[in-house]
Amino acid sequence: MTVGLQHYLVLSAVLFSIGFYGAISKRNAVVILMSLEIMLNAVNITLVALSRYVTPVAMTGQVFAIFVMTVAAAEAALGLAIIIAIYRSRETVDVEKIDLMKW
Amino acid sequence: MASQLVWLIFLLPFLSFAVISLVVRPFLNGSARLSGYIAIAAIGGSLALSLLVLQEVIRAPGHELLIPRVTWVVIGTTELDLGLLVDSLTAVMLVVVSGVSLLVQIYSQGYMHGDAGYSRYFAFMSLFTGSMLGLVMADNLLQLFVFWEGVGLCSYLLIGFWFHRPSAANAAKKAFIVTRAGDFGLLVAILALYASSQAGTLNIKELHLLAETGALGGTFLTWAAIGIFAGAAGKSAQFPLHTWLPDAMEGPTPVSSLIHAATMVAAGVFLVARMFPLFEHSSQALATVAVIGAFTAIFAATMGLVAPDIKRVIAYSTISQLGYMMLGLGMGSVAAGIFHLFNHAFFKCLLFLGAGSVNHATGTFDMRQMGGLRRRMPWTFFTFVIASLSLAGIWPLSGFWSKDEILAVAFQGNFILFLLALATVFMTAFYSFRVIFLTFAGSYRGGASAGAGHGSQGDGHGAPSLHESPAVMVVPMVALSVMAIISGWFNLGGEFSGFLGEKAHPLGFFGALANPLALLSLGVAVAGIVAAYGVYGARWVSAEGLGRAFAPLYNVFIHKYWLDELYETVFVRWFLYTFIFGLMELFDTYIVDGLVNGAASLALGGGRALRRLQTGQLQAYGMAIFLGVLALGLIMVLIR
């Protein structure tokens, strides 16, 4: 069996769904952040695979993936900083308890 | 002359308003005097430009300047424009409004000196002047209506300038509501003209053309014209909508002078003149204008005969003179009406400034507390007499010439209206000189007895120490008195009438003295003066005795024909409280509670429910995004 484009696409779709599920079901903010990273990496797999199979010469997708990774790092840094700020003021990172503002 | 400069005529005062209210009041309130200078500079600029425009209009063929229109909005294929109509009528009005406004604002510097609302006053005055200039330049009815409401708003704000005084606040409210009644008619007429297949346009020149070609005619034209006249009657305080103007005297006196004598109240006359072709082609509409005008002229004059308050006498006189102008228009002569408007602006403005000057010294407007001011205030006395002579129509002052023209057209038109007008001439002369004898002649009756009881009537000028007003107030009065003498001479050879496009019948400076009609009116006016002298000067007959002898009449006049009470009972109590509020209550109970409250509570209930969706839970928000994606996908599938 040769591994083709479809395999990569299915893999990334599954990863994306796992990440999405994690993001909307986990209560720990850090775990949510990790789930979001999984989603972004799922997109990266799609991009790289498409780049390899659709535009092997131009490599647009691979460049895109690098940019996504860079931005993801910045997002993670900012996210952790905010989580620390929240932990300092409430001593919890459980998003179910972070509902001061509602309605 | 660049057309942008023409736009500047009314934009300059608006600019001054913006600068005063946005820069001077918030940031430089320590130097309030600056507001006065800014306002005067702006209106001075407008006057200079107006004079240039007048010169250009005189030279222009057909006495009309073509100003490129400015696009207001374009939505798809619908395009609405803003435009200026600058013809001889506009040019005359521009000069009158900006000229009088300049002098009044110079005078106000002295009159309002030290008032806590000094900056606010000049801001409102600038706003008013800008709106008024915009009104006379508008080339379509919608634009005109916007400025029309703008001057109404300024009038409201300035009558209620001392809003902490209940009488001022009430007067402002009354002015606003009563003129609204007339404006309703105007608005209906405008909407009808726009919506009807007969007209379908609001452009004034196009409406003129439609009326002249007969495309616009019949009953529709009559009702449209009467609707327009309703607006004009409200603004120009014509019977039965005149009741607000005497009360409007609660405002600062320069405001009464500019807005309630020279300019805004004349806007009604201007509107009729502006839309004159519509009136001209409906004899019923024209007759309405003439009858209401003549009736208002004599009706208001009767109340002026007995009023004890100097400003109110002048206010009744204004109503009466506005009736004169309407009569001139109604008799088919725009030039006669507008010429009287032109002259009236100067001498009536001067009368108010004189009254303000008197109040500045005595702290009251009640003539029973005055007397003997001639020696103390020579300049005020001198200018006041000139203005009164002009108002009475004494040769060769300005009032004589225009009043004579109106009498002449009335004489040719309708003999009864002519007689009413002639009787008014007598009354006008009588009450004008009643004011002079009561105020300036005899000996001073105020002082100690003028006490606190009447102090509240003044414009907040405390301790009365009898002195002439400062130069900043006297100079504008002198300037106006020059105009009150000579402004009538502009039509000696029929130049003014010719400018407005009418054939004149010039009398000549001395020729007037050989004209029987002119001699008649002059004689009646002199008789009025002599009668006033007889009662209030020489006291051949005592005024109290006269009042007792004609007690029924006196009571009718002094109570203003009980119209205020009638309106109070009929409109406020019966109509408003009983009928409208009763109707509203029924409506409220049976319809609002049932239907609208149902809808409202549905919406509010929906609001409460939707709020609950916003749980504050992060996962719920993520879930919403997930569901949203699914729903959008579903929509895409369902599309085809």
Place this chain on the structure above:
Amino acid sequence: MNLFYLSPELSLVGVAIVVILLDLVVPNKTILAGVSLAGLSLPLAFSVALWGTNATTFNGMLTVDQFAILFKLLIVAIAALIILASVDYAGRFLAHHGEYYALILLAASGMMLMAATTEFITIYIALELSTLSLCALVCYRRDRPSSEAALKYLLLAVLSSAVLLYGMALIYGFTGTTSLVEIARNIGRNAIVLMGMVLLVAGFGFKIAAVPFQMWVPDVYEGAPTPITAYLSVASKAAGFAVVFRVFFTAFGSLDLAFDWALVFAILAAATMTLGNVAALTQTNIKRMLGYSSIANAGYLMVGLAAASALGRSSVVFFLAGYTLANLGAFIAIIAITNHIQSDRIDDFAGMSRRTPVLAAALAFCLISLIGLPPTVGFIAKVYIFSSAVAVGLTWLVLLAVVNSVISAYYYLRVVKVMYLSEPAEGPFPSSGALKVALAVSSLGVLVVGLLPYPLMRVAEVAAAGLLP
């Protein structure tokens, strides 16, 4: 490659760096606001100099046309007003002023890029540049509401940008390119493209606060520092719509696809404005209420988007400018009031007409513009956008929008009523000069454009016309 085409953004980033460096040496922090304001004149000057150019550079990644430049000018103006409105607030409640102003400028440069990018990678970068800067700003007070708002904003933003990226990847996979112009050439109508489009709508829907991707809006608006709330409500929304315009008109502009997304936006518009207005009815916090109001306005804007016509495009651009003026004016007045009373509750605005008449009048005037009554810009903008929708037969949507406008009058006028008819709790108070200037500029704008809308309409028309593929 011509760096001049990128000069507005580059100069703005330069100014941001200068502000951060100055922060190290300058003891008086108000100077930083002055430097930021002065620095904004650079991108302003460059944008004005670029007006009239129509060029594509960096291999089709960046387009400089009138559409882009108009949005750049709008965002520069917003940033300037936000900085003016922040001076007093930052002095009272915030630390680290240098980074605060620098982040405002960086967010602005990201949003300026959003309007100019015509390629997926750069769109993503620009989007994230603005989102991350804004997120840091939302967190700036570091108290409980502020950090909670930032957490919600960040996590949901990343979630939706992941969705957006997935959509971009699908479109890229089908067309083999990330350039919008080339996408338009290669595109067809099939399941992959439609799914990609759905994901793009969802991703951008977060940025422009379309239902159901709007959930973050009320919470974040309530928790963020008030000047940042104002910034989010106008700049972020304007940039979001700019990029939506680029993507949907340029890449998916073919009639076949336009039918699909126009219908999607019509449905979203109906849901968004209804939810926004109805949920706003019972709010008690003014920032939260304006959050829902901003959702409702996104709904009106999408009405113009759903028209998918040249008229619709120019009307949306005009509406955005008008909404910016009115909403910023309202927020600036609220900042000036809440700086003093330290409460966002609508009930605490009681008697403001007597405590601070100018602020109350300006706030009332801007709220009237948000309702859409003459003589304000809001009236013209609504007429414009609704007639664009009527012209393409979306009468049902316009009727709904009009009903919504009537509903909205209730909650806007409630604030006016509280300010004018309730008894004041305390005496009058003054407000700072910078706030007065900012307030004067925006409320005068509301009035002047409301009275003389044509010049701005013309600019909007020119800008929107250049957007054709």
